[in-house]
Amino acid sequence: DAGVIQSPRHEVTEMGQEVTLRCKPISGHNSLFWYRQTMMRGLELLIYFNNNVPIDDSGMPEDRFSAKMPNASFSTLKIQPSEPRDSAVYFCASSFSAQYEQYFGPGTRLTVT
Amino acid sequence: KNEVEQSPQNLTAQEGEFITINCSYSVGISALHWLQQHPGGGIVSLFMLSSGKKKHGRLIATINIQEKHSSLHITASHPRDSAVYICAVRESGGSNYKLTFGKGTLLTVNP
Numbered sequence: 001d002a003g004v005i006q007s008p009r010h011e012v013t014e015m016g017q018e019v020t021l022r023c024k025p026i027s028g029h030n031s032l033f034w035y036r037q038t039m040m041r042g043l044e045l046l047i048y049f050n051n052n053v054p055i056d057d058s059g060m061p062e063d064r065f066s067a068k069m070p071n072a073s074f075s076t077l078k079i080q081p082s083e084p085r086d087s088a089v090y091f092c093a094s095s096f097s098a099q100y101e102q103y104f105g106p107g108t109r110l111t112v113t
Numbered sequence: 114k115n116e117v118e119q120s121p122q123n124l125t126a127q128e129g130e131f132i133t134i135n136c137s138y139s140v141g142i143s144a145l146h147w148l149q150q151h152p153g154g155g156i157v158s159l160f161m162l163s164s165g166k167k168k169h170g171r172l173i174a175t176i177n178i179q180e181k182h183s184s185l186h187i188t189a190s191h192p193r194d195s196a197v198y199i200c201a202v203r204e205s206g207g208s209n210y211k212l213t214f215g216k217g218t219l220l221t222v223n224p
Contacts, residue, residue, distance in 0.1 A: 031210065043199070043214040056211070091156060098210030099143065099203070104156040 004105035006092050012111045018080040021108045024073055025094030033102065034067055034077050035091040043091070049075065050098060082112045115140040119200050119215035126222050132187040134218045136200030139181065143209050147174050147185050148199040150217070156199070159185070190222045 005024040013019055025032050034046040047057040052069045060067070064083070069075040079086055089109050093102040116139045126132055136145070147159040160167050160174040162183075167174050171190075176183040187194055200215040 033210075042216050043201075043212075045211060048210055050210075056208070093156075101146070101158050101161045102212070103158065104148075106155040 004092055004094050004103050006090075006105035006108050008108060009106060010109045010111075012113065013082055014113055015083055016081045017112075018078065019082045019086075019110060019112075021077040021090050021092075021110070023075045023077070023092030023105060025075070025092070026103055027073065029094035029096050029103070030072070031095045031098045031100075031102075032069060032075055033093045033095075034075070035093065037089045037091060037107070038087075046077070046090075048098070079110075082110075084112045086110060087112050115142075115202065115204055115213045117200055117202055117213050117215040119198075119218050121218060122216070123219045124221070126190050126220070128191055128222055128224050130190050130222075132190050132194070132220065132222075134185045134198050134200075134220070136183045136185070136215055137181055138200075138202045138213075141205045142178075142181075142202045143205040144203045145176055145183050146201040146203070146212065147183075148201060150197045150199060152196070154196075159198075187220075192222045192224050195220055195222050 007022045030051050032049040035043050037043045046059045047067045048055050049069045067077045089107045091107045092105045095102045118137050120135045144163045146161050149157045162176050171188045173186040197217040197219050199217045201212040
């Protein structure tokens with residue numbers, strides 16, 4: 001398997017623009033996680049999906065952030081409108097089950113100017 | 114609230130040295146993960162353990178559930194081991210999908 005795939009790898013955008021990050025989990029995995037990593041706060045869970053259903057979105061910073069998982073092989077994280085403080089590396093991870101080992105994607109480095 | 118503390122924050126070693134990174138946490142857990150992140154790179158899961166000890170190549174992870182403490186050891190360290198090592202714990206109970214992460218230990222191994 002190719003592992004967890006994320007796109008784009010790098011995104012530079014201006015404040016106020018919409019940003020969409022994409023993730024393809026490992027086939028057969030039913031749990032998908034979106035994380036954000038910053039120097040100040042480290043890794044933080046944004047949202048957790050189980051069988052395509054959002055289970056915990058308590059980590060989503062505010063209404064500007066939204067995530068969807070329309071099917072088992074695709075998820076998006078959208079920021080609209082983006083702000084400079086959203087600059088971070090966003091990781092998607094998947095696992096066979098929430099209690100199993102998580103496999104991380106390569107991350108998307110987002111810079112909002 | 115679960116706190117995950119790692120020590121040291123930064124560690125510099127000479128090639129060949131034995132390395133130990135420590136992780137302590139404050140609440141009951143169902144599992145502990147050790148992750149590796151190379152500079153500018155992705156995150157790789159090294160170990161997931163809930164008791165005892167696991168070994169993979171030159172890496173050894175141990176956990177003491179009673180003392181709420183885990184260690185990651187690297188034997189015969191090599192410059193390619195230079196990375197950030199992150200400890201993460203999954204609490205037991207309702208939110209048992211959620212990982213709480215330590216802030217990481219930056220390891221530099223000099224040739």
